[in-house]
Amino acid sequence: MSDAAADGFVELVDVDELWDGEMESFDVGDEEVLLVKVDGQVRAYDGICPHQGASLVEGELADGVVTCRAHEWRFDALTGEGVNPRDHCLHRHDVRVVDGVVQVRLRVHAAAE
Numbered sequence: 001m002s003d004a005a006a007d008g009f010v011e012l013v014d015v016d017e018l019w020d021g022e023m024e025s026f027d028v029g030d031e032e033v034l035l036v037k038v039d040g041q042v043r044a045y046d047g048i049c050p051h052q053g054a055s056l057v058e059g060e061l062a063d064g065v066v067t068c069r070a071h072e073w074r075f076d077a078l079t080g081e082g083v084n085p086r087d088h089c090l091h092r093h094d095v096r097v098v099d100g101v102v103q104v105r106l107r108v109h110a111a112a113e
Helices: none
Strands: 010-015 022-028 031-038 043-045 060-062 065-067 074-077 081-086 090-098 100-105
Touching: 010 022, 010 031, 031 100
Parallel strands: none
Antiparallel strands: 010 100, 022 031, 031 043, 043 090, 060 065, 065 074, 074 081, 090 100
16 A cells, blocks of 8 residues: 555555554654554554564464563553653554555654654
């Protein structure tokens, strides 16, 4: 897919192709974006763990928690907030579903992140 809309959203995948309890990784420009679907809700995050840069899609999504394979850092799949450790979180991107297609707009990282 990968068509960019005028408002900066990029089409990634049909929502029906992303199963509940599943996560997938997509390249959007130079960024790896992780899509997760939990309880019918889709979220988009940077696809790289903030700890040491491991790809999160290689980890696990279970019970609403994304776990990085490298050092088992854990994040809430719906909020991106750190579960362990609590003081780190995933960088979240805008996501919407239009006509059954998941679209993502990358958010620029703030200097403090």
